[in-house]
Every structure is written in structure tokens, then in C-alpha cells.
């Protein structure tokens with residue numbers, strides 16, 4: 001068995017559906033868990049649901065259900081969401097699990113016997129959203145006595161309660177935090193916690209009597225255990241504490257509790273003190289990340305400004321959503337979510353940089369090397385430097401991941417992708433091939449190796465794209481089955497082996513009418529000679545790759561009045577092109593025509609249909625005609 005790695009997410013309240021903010025923590029934990037598994041660790045990745053407490057009880061009442069019926073429904077949906085996001089958790093704990101209830105009661109009893117718990121009268125303020133108590137001074141500091149995080153009024157609580165002696169362990173905890181700089185991270189959060197403890201800890205009220213949906217205090221069944229004590233205990237109940245000590249000792253202490261910053265005090269103060277009182281070792285690290293905000297405010301169910309991750313996945317694809325969430329915000333800081341930034345990331349990083357690199361490389365090899373991976377030829381300084389950049393990527397990604405800079409790891413991978421695109425521009429492999437220069441083989445082979453390395457390095461973050469890249473490169477084994485260290489090796493791709501098909505793995509997301517006026521037929525075009533047409537240079541014109549294409553099939557796009565889906569023979573391949581010409585042509589009229597296609601236009605999804613290129617057409621008033629060639633000319637011929 002490899003070295004163990006135990007990682008947890010918070011257990012989410014089963015009070016409603018989860019949003020992209022919760023998915024943020026879970027996706028980050030998933031990427032770390034996958035990374036550690038690939039590095040050979042024996043990983044236990046735990047997530048789950050926090051199902052007791054006043055908030056859940058009230059929601060259930062409102063829904064006309066028993067609390068258990070209510071949470072069962074929510075938990076099923078949460079699990080469904082984790083399936084949609086392909087979360088690779090190993091354990092899912094529910095605080096309504098029988099074993100968990102017994103563990104919590106055991107902990108309560110033990111602390112009571114140790115006299116770390118005592119009973120006293122209690123009067124305080126309470127926010128049901130946070131499930132937290134606030135002192136008089138804290139409550140008065142909130143404008144209108146309204147919780148700033150949840151926007152709901154605090155409630156007055158007056159009960160006979162049990163208290164936990166946090167104060168008794170204050171100095172011991174402070175000494176531990178000071179002696180272990182890695183225990184609470186990031187650094188700024190660690191400082192906050194130190195300051196807070198130095199201000200003096202008050203004993204914590206850990207039972208409630210005014211509602212019933214909770215775990216009963218073992219020696220006083222009129223009281224239920226405060227939901228946070230119940231919830232925090234999940235991290236040890238899930239791995240067998242206290243009955244299965246062999247299992248427990250295998251995983252405990254936890255390597256990483258990943259949480260959002262608003263629950264840091266519970267994890268950096270209350271939880272360690274519970275463990276100290278139980279004579280158990282403390283977790284190795286608690287890392288509090290920032291918030292995903294929407295419109296400048298924390299996304300939260302209570303505030304009602306939430307984004308459903310499942311909707312994003314069906315609209316943009318799983319890997320794009322996973323990539324965006326992990327790449328966009330520096331891990332630890334706050335970040336703003338907008339759909340525009342999601343689309344911008346997809347188009348710039350995934351469709352343009354990564355997608356085009358793969359497409360350009362594979363189609364070049366298909367065309368120029370009879371579909372076989374070329375043998376590398378002589379190597380010059382540019383090639384050497386590029387190879388070094390590829391070989392160094394593994395170390396750079398690991399360094400970032402080990403420091404929990406998940407966004408930084410992705411940045412490193414995408415920097416390599418950008419470097420590869422630049423390498424193509426620097427070396428112009430088409431020209432090398434045309435001139436019979438043997439360095440063509442070097443460049444083409446190095447690009448394949450680079451793409452393989454990128455695919456391997458992307459595995460902790462993306463779940464579908466690495467295999468698609470591998471397939472397109474013609475790799476016969478799955479990328480997923482390859483050892484992680486492969487990404488630091490050179491010479492894995494086999495010269496002479498068949499390359500796969502060029503694939504569009506990340507289609508561009510069009511935010512407006514996708515096609516240019518002629519093909520789209522959606523916009524008015526300007527008559528020649530009128531208005532201000534900007535001049536372009538001959539080089540700019542040459543950037544456009546126009547080819548003769550023979551239409552071999554055409555059909556309407558379902559649900560779209562203006563669109564036809566064409567299959568166009570381009571000599572070396574058949575491409576699907578969507579054109580906005582359905583109001584001007586019956587599909588069968590087009591079959592056999594030799595049209596002009598812009599073949600190097602970035603691929604796009606138009607009404608959910610993939611379009612790879614654009615058919616030129618001329619329009620005048622209500623008339624639109626496709627541009628054809630005069631006479632017989634082979635499909636694929638260049639138009640210049």
C-alpha cells in the first residue's frame with residue numbers, strides 16, 4: 001500500500017440544492033485527490049451531508065415532510081450532482097447514519113466524563129443560516145441585527161445548555177498553531193485565527209432544547225447535540241472512530257481539511273480542541289479557500305444568487321466547467337463568477353489555444369505525413385528549448401499542486417500549450433515540409449509529444465479531454481492508464497504509428513449570431529464601395545484559408561428555420577459546415593455544388609450542431625446565392 005492521503009470537504013447542509021460555490025470546494029478536493037492517486041498515494045477522499053439542525057427542520061416543515069424524508073430527497077440530488085461533475089469521492093458520510101450518531105454520542109459522553117462539558121443557563125443570539133451563536137457585542141455590530149452573510153434577522157435564544165470548555169485548551173491550541181506553520185493555511189487566515197484566540201476563547205454552547213431534529217445528548221435526551229459538534233465529528237466517524245480503530249488509525253490524522261473561509265473558526269479552533277479533549281492527534285492541515293461571488297456577494301442559497309452547476313455542464317460541457325472553476329480564481333482568494341468570464345476562458349484557453357493546437361497538429365500530420373507520426377530528424381536550439389519546456393512541465397505542475405495552487409498548476413499547463421502554439425509559428429512546419437527539410441519530422445514529433453504530456457498533466461483536472469487528446473494522437477492505450485511520471489519522459493509516441501483523426505475537443509462558444517453575414521444570412525451586408533471598409537494587407541488576406549468544397553449531403557437543422565447542415569468534401573477530409581441559407585436553398589439543390597469554404601475558421605457549435613468552417617455566399621436584398629467555382633476543379637483546391 002502506498003503512503004496514505006486523507007482529504008475532506010465540508011459536509012454540506014442538506015437544506016437545499018447545492019450551487020457552483022459548493023462545487024468549487026468539491027472540485028478542488030477532487031483534483032487534489034486525483035493528483036495524489038496518480039502520484040501513487042492511497043487516497044481516502046471524504047465528502048457528505050450535514051443533515052441535522054434547526055435550518056433543516058424548518059425547511060422540512062415548510063415542505064410538509066418529515067426531516068428524514070426531506071433530507072433523503074436532497075441527498076439523492078447532491079449525489080446526482082457529484083455524478084454529473086464526476087467527483088471521485090471514496091466515502092460519503094451522512095450525519096443521519098447510525099454509526100455517526102453513535103460516534104457523536106460517544107464523544108459527548110467522553111467529554112462530559114472528562115468534565116470538559118458542563119451545564120448552565122444560556123442567553124444569546126443565533127443565526128439559523130450559519131447555525132451559529134453570536135454574543136451581544138457581535139450581534140449589535142451587525143446593522144439591524146441582521147446576519148451579514150445570510151441577510152436574515154438574528155434570533156434570541158434562552159435555554160439551559162451544555163457548554164464545552166474551549167477556554168481550558170486555549171494555550172495548548174495556540175502553542176500548536178505557532179509550532180506548526182502549515183497547520184492553518186493560507187498564512188493570512190492563520191494570522192486571523194491566532195489573533196482571535198489571543199483575544200480569549202469563550203466556552204461554547206453545544207446543545208439545544210428548543211427543537212428536536214438532532215442527535216440526542218446520551219444522558220439527557222431532552223437536549224440535542226449542537227449541529228456543529230455533530231458535523232465536525234464526521235471526519236472521524238466516517239473512518240471508523242471509535243469502533244474500528246484499525247481503520248481509524250490507518251487514515252487519521254487527516255492530511256487536509258479543505259473548507260471555505262467562513263467556517264475556519266470551527267475547523268481551526270473548535271475541531272482541534274475537541275480532538276485535544278479526546279486525546280487524538282490534530283489534522284495536518286486546514287486550508288480555507290475564498291468565496292466564489294456573484295455580483296460582488298457570496299453566492300449563497302439564503303441570498304438567492306446561485307448558479308446551478310448542472311445547468312452549466314449541460315450548456316458548456318463538463319471539462320470546460322471543471323477547468324473554469326479551478327483555473328479562474330487564485331486558490332485561497334475570493335473571485336467573481338460571471339458567465340462572460342466562463343465563456344471567455346472556454347474560447348481563449350480551451351477552444352483557441354488547446355483545441356487548435358491539437359487540431360492543427362493532427363491535421364498537419366494527416367495531410368503531410370500520410371497519417372503516420374513522423375520520426376524526429378535533426379534538432380536545433382529552438383527545438384531543444386521547446387523540448388526542455390515540455391520536460392520541465394511535470395515538475396512545475398507538481399510544485400504548484402503540492403503548494404495547493406490549483407489554479408497555478410493549470411496556468412503552467414496552459415503556458416506549455418501557448419508555448420507549443422508559438423513553436424509552430426516559430427518553426428513553420430508546413431514550410432519545412434515543402435522545402436523537404438528533415439526538421440519537419442522533429443517539429444511534428446515534438447508537437448505530438450507535447451500534446452501527450454499536456455493530456456497526461458490535465459488528468460487531475462479534466463475527465464474527458466485527456467482521453468480525447470490521446471485518441472486524436474492515435475495512442476492505443478488509454479491516457480488514464482499511464483503512469484503519472486510519463487509526463488516527465490520523452491519519446492513515448494512511436495514514429496510510424498497511425499495518428500488519429502483531427503478532433504474539435506472544445507468548440508468555440510458563440511455568444512452572438514455565429515456566422516459572417518454571407519453564410520449566416522442573419523445580418524445585412526454592406527454593398528461594396530459604400531461605408532468604411534478597412535483595408536487589409538495581402539498577408540492578412542493570406543491568413544484566410546479558402547478552399548473549394550464539394551457538397552455531398554445537405555439537410556435542415558432541426559428547430560432552426562435558417563440553418564442547413566452540409567457535408568463538404570475538401571479533398572483530404574469531409575467536413576460538416578452549418579450555413580444560414582435554408583430560406584434560399586432546398587437541401588437537395590446544394591448537393592453536387594462546388595462552393596468556397598473558409599476552412600481555418602475556429603469551429604463553433606451553432607444551435608448545438610458542430611460547424612467546422614464557413615460557406616461563402618453573396619446577398620443582395622432578399623436574394624442570397626452561394627459562391628461557386630466556374631468549371632471543374634478538384635475539391636480541396638486553394639482559392640487565392
Ligand code: MSP
Nearest residue numbers: 010011012013021025050231232259260291292299
Ligand atoms: N454544514 C456546514 C459545514 C460543516 S463541515 C464539518 C456548512 N455547510 S454549507 O452547505 O453551508 O457549505 C459550506 C461550504 O460550501 C463552504 O465552506 C465552502 O466550502 C462551500 N461554499 C459554499 N458557498 C460558497 C461560495 N460561494 N464560494 C466558495 N465556497 C462556497 O457550512
